[in-house]
Amino acid sequence: MKRHLISATDLSHDDAVLILDTAEEMGRIADRPIKKLPTLRGRTVVNLFFEDSTRTRISFEAAAKRLSADVINFSAKGSSVSKGESLKDTALTLQAMGADAVVIRHHDSGAPHRLATSGWIGGSVVNAGDGTHEHPTQALLDAYTIRRRLAAAGAAGTDLAGRRITIVGDILHSRVARSNVHLLHTLGAEVTVVAPPTLVPIGVEHWPCAVSYDLDAVLPKSDAVMMLRVQRERMNAAYFPTEREYARRYGLNGDRMARMPGHAIVMHPGPMNRGMEITAEVADSPRCTAVEQVTNGVSVRMAVLYLLLGGAEPAATKETHE
Amino acid sequence: MSETATPRRTLIKGAKILGGRPQDVLVENGTIAEIGSGLPAAGATVIEADGRILLPGLVDLHTHLREPGREDSETVLTGTRAAAAGGYTAVHAMANTFPVADTAGVVEQVWRLGRESGYCDVQPIGAVTVGLGGKQLAELGAMHDSAAGVTVFSDDGKCVDDAVIMRRALEYVKAFDGVVAQHAQEPRLTEGAQMNEGTVSAELGLTGWPAVAEESIIARDILLAAHVGSRLHICHLSTAGSVELVRWAKSKGWRVTAEVTPHHLLLTDELVRSYDPVYKVNPPLRTETDVLALREALADGTIDIVATDHAPHPHEDKDCEWGAAAMGMIGLETALSVVQHTMVDTGLMDWAKVADRMAYAPAAIGRLAGHGRPVAVGEPANLTLVDPAYRSLVDPAGFVSRSRNTPYKGRELPGRVTHTFLRGRATVTDGNLT
Numbered sequence: 001m002k003r004h005l006i007s008a009t010d011l012s013h014d015d016a017v018l019i020l021d022t023a024e025e026m027g028r029i030a031d032r033p034i035k036k037l038p039t040l041r042g043r044t045v046v047n048l049f050f051e052d053s054t055r056t057r058i059s060f061e062a063a064a065k066r067l068s069a070d071v072i073n074f075s076a077k078g079s080s081v082s083k084g085e086s087l088k089d090t091a092l093t094l095q096a097m098g099a100d101a102v103v104i105r106h107h108d109s110g111a112p113h114r115l116a117t118s119g120w121i122g123g124s125v126v127n128a129g130d131g132t133h134e135h136p137t138q139a140l141l142d143a144y145t146i147r148r149r150l151a152a153a154g155a156a157g158t159d160l161a162g163r164r165i166t167i168v169g170d171i172l173h174s175r176v177a178r179s180n181v182h183l184l185h186t187l188g189a190e191v192t193v194v195a196p197p198t199l200v201p202i203g204v205e206h207w208p209c210a211v212s213y214d215l216d217a218v219l220p221k222s223d224a225v226m227m228l229r230v231q232r233e234r235m236n237a238a239y240f241p242t243e244r245e246y247a248r249r250y251g252l253n254g255d256r257m258a259r260m261p262g263h264a265i266v267m268h269p270g271p272m273n274r275g276m277e278i279t280a281e282v283a284d285s286p287r288c289t290a291v292e293q294v295t296n297g298v299s300v301r302m303a304v305l306y307l308l309l310g311g312a313e314p315a316a317t318k319e320t321h322e
Numbered sequence: 323m324s325e326t327a328t329p330r331r332t333l334i335k336g337a338k339i340l341g342g343r344p345q346d347v348l349v350e351n352g353t354i355a356e357i358g359s360g361l362p363a364a365g366a367t368v369i370e371a372d373g374r375i376l377l378p379g380l381v382d383l384h385t386h387l388r389e390p391g392r393e394d395s396e397t398v399l400t401g402t403r404a405a406a407a408g409g410y411t412a413v414h415a416m417a418n419t420f421p422v423a424d425t426a427g428v429v430e431q432v433w434r435l436g437r438e439s440g441y442c443d444v445q446p447i448g449a450v451t452v453g454l455g456g457k458q459l460a461e462l463g464a465m466h467d468s469a470a471g472v473t474v475f476s477d478d479g480k481c482v483d484d485a486v487i488m489r490r491a492l493e494y495v496k497a498f499d500g501v502v503a504q505h506a507q508e509p510r511l512t513e514g515a516q517m518n519e520g521t522v523s524a525e526l527g528l529t530g531w532p533a534v535a536e537e538s539i540i541a542r543d544i545l546l547a548a549h550v551g552s553r554l555h556i557c558h559l560s561t562a563g564s565v566e567l568v569r570w571a572k573s574k575g576w577r578v579t580a581e582v583t584p585h586h587l588l589l590t591d592e593l594v595r596s597y598d599p600v601y602k603v604n605p606p607l608r609t610e611t612d613v614l615a616l617r618e619a620l621a622d623g624t625i626d627i628v629a630t631d632h633a634p635h636p637h638e639d640k641d642c643e644w645g646a647a648a649m650g651m652i653g654l655e656t657a658l659s660v661v662q663h664t665m666v667d668t669g670l671m672d673w674a675k676v677a678d679r680m681a682y683a684p685a686a687i688g689r690l691a692g693h694g695r696p697v698a699v700g701e702p703a704n705l706t707l708v709d710p711a712y713r714s715l716v717d718p719a720g721f722v723s724r725s726r727n728t729p730y731k732g733r734e735l736p737g738r739v740t741h742t743f744l745r746g747r748a749t750v751t752d753g754n755l756t
């Protein structure tokens with residue numbers, strides 16, 4: 001594996017499978033009464049958040065703490081830090097504090113890449129979502145969730161070969177979509193993105209996926225359908241006429257879910273806009289994995305931190321009883 | 323640098339004028355006195371050109387000198403020194419200073435600072451609208467009538483997007499043979515835009531800057547200029563589609579001229595994959611297809627000139643994440659090398675065409691007297707001597723400009739300006755400023 005995780009394209013097929021397998025091990029620890037491993041004792045993980053995301057931050061925090069790392073939460077949002085050079089100054093501060101890994105969430109695409117390649121810090125950089133670029137750990141937890149649900153027992157070591165995954169929503173502005181398209185493709189899945197043409201980027205023809213504007217045509221051929229959060233404000237920039245029309249053409253409701261194959265699952269990275277991209281009926285159905293994805297997020301992020309910082313020895317052999 | 327230290331006679335021996343056969347050129351009292359073989363060296367400072375190329379002093383139609391207002395990135399003095407080092411004897415200073423060059427007072431201030439620098443003539447460009455606001459015409463006539471004698475007007479950095487304001491500006495400057503230089507960027511289509519819209523932007527998740535945002539304004543302005551019979555100059559063309567539009571306008575005989583920057587002749591948006599803001603520029607770096615179309619257009623004359631769009635920024639404005647970084651790159655000291663690399667060494671142009679695209683034509687568009695003249699007896703001795711065989715890696719530490727935001731750091735480029743003469747006085751000798 002590379003030293004940083006900036007993009008899903010940083011991961012080879014074997015890297016990705018290794019992370020998913022490691023996450024399985026980590027997931028088993030979560031079932032124990034003491035949910036902690038000593039693996040990263042004495043290491044420091046900094047959560048550097050330039051953008052609010054309590055969900056992602058606490059997921060990384062829980063993951064680091066379960067590996068016994070020291071966690072520093074650094075929220076740059078709302079402080080005096082908002083102009084450009086602050087990323088550099090903040091990085092130099094973190095370097096001085098001896099950060100072994102920096103988990104960064106930033107509103108600008110490319111900020112984690114810049115942090116990793118500018119020479120400002122020495123530790124590993126994990127992208128926790130940058131602008132409209134990527135969110136690789138979200139894609140990993142999605143892949144993990146798909147593998148667990150669809151392959152059930154004996155999933156370890158397997159990829160997603162032949163699985164048909166549909167991603168629906170604001171593809172243009174979605175870092176979740178960008179990371180998922182690459183990662184799921186790397187794992188052998190057939191990916192289709194579905195959106196109104198206004199929310200599909202120019203240049204999508206070079207992505208390793210199919211593009212459709214017709215949700216109903218794609219649903220019967222999907223093993224998993226991932227619904228992306230669609231911001232209501234996009235309407236004001238004329239990406240679509242009204243919320244109602246969006247929900248009617250691209251939202252997932254009970255009728256549409258019924259046209260999916262029996263085994264197919266519904267996914268959502270959260271937080272959901274109920275009534276917009278997903279109805280309450282679908283969101284609360286047992287086919288919807290949204291809550292599971294949150295749980296799986298901690299396991300996957302443990303695996304990532306462990307593999308980036310912990311080295312090669314098996315993760316779960318040494319159990320702690322402190 | 324002082325007048326008295328400069329000898330009155332200089333003999334340049336064995337120079338290939340515009341790449342022709344080696345000849346001697348005698349410069350006397352600021353003028354080219356004699357051209358021939360075996361000219362007597364008596365009383366003259368002798369420069370052994372040794373087969374190097376002699377060009378007319380280069381003229382830049384698009385330079386950001388940053389003074390007044392942003393002297394932390396460049397001043398008229400540091401900018402003109404950089405220009406001289408790059409072989410320029412005249413630059414047109416863009417109007418987006420603080421305060422904006424939208425009054426006779428500001429353009430005269432810049433003009434005076436240029437005269438005091440002594441390294442290169444500075445011809446101020448006046449803003450088209452007050453404060454570059456796009457709403458109200460600046461006092462174009464007053465700027466023209468001032469000591470600065472402004473004939474080129476531009477809101478560069480901002481597009482004159484209101485069609486009526488653009489029409490009026492085009493018409494108004496006809497009274498004094500002025501020209502409006504448009505920064506073609508449809509503002510609504512480029513809200514939040516960060517890079518060329520295409521394959522790379524889709525992957526990088528950076529807001530796209532579509533080619534159509536440039537081309538739609540160019541198309542409109544060509545039609546406006548044709549309608550009112552005015553001169554239109556289009557700044558920094560960056561797309562193959564823009565080339566087609568200008569080609570069409572010229573085929574109609576309309577008075578449209580266009581420029582291309584050195585960086586758009588060489589660099590593509592693939593470089594943005596590094597997220598290094600040194601590649602962030604307006605208009606953005608485009609694709610290989612665009613680069614090749616721009617080169618072809620410069621060679622066949624569809625694009626009239628090379629203009630640097632030299633845009634200095636302090637280190638901290640580029641030492642940050644992409645979204646927070648300033649747009650622009652410096653170019654005065656590397657322009658000729660990039661043109662040699664992309665146009666001459668590729669066989670697309672000879673040195674005579676370089677002289678046209680980088681000296682004659684820009685001076686003609688700017689109606690700039692005394693520059694962009696042939697290397698001929700009786701002409702002002704604004705001259706640039708180039709060693710085309712020289713090869714070096716670009717090292718920003720060696721730049722004369724106050725800023726270092728070059729996209730060519732570490733890149734091998736050919737050619738070096740060894741001497742620059744401004745009205746017979748050397749501003750650069752043996753590659754060093756005097």
Ligand SMILES: [Zn+2]
Nearest residue numbers: 478479505557
């Ligand atoms: Zn411009």
